[in-house]
Amino acid sequence: MGTVQAQGYATDSLQIKVYTQITYKNTEATDIKLLKVFCDYCSDTQTTEIGYAALRRSYDERYDPENVLKNGKKRLAIIIRIDKEDFKSLKDAEILEPPNP
DSSP, rough: OOOOOOOOTTTTEEEEEEEEEEEETTTTTEEEEEEEEEEETHHHHHHHHHHHHHHHHHTTTTOOTTTOOEEEEEEEEEEEEEHHHHHTTTTTTTOOOOOOO
């Protein structure tokens, strides 16, 4: 009997948790902030790129009905899955521009 793995999650991938926050006013997203990237072994470049990826996902999910608030702040837990080789290549990569919500 083999080991049990989550469907679609490769053994050569890393899983990194990120918290973001979307601020709503009259059900309109007015601000999206990166709160925390949970990665103790990431370089500054890797942390930045993973943070930008989480911000892009939060931007894409800002009007998902389960996230929208009339007024207030919605905190999202984003799981970033990245191939180990792609993760290593982030060390030397140029930092991309952050998304503009």
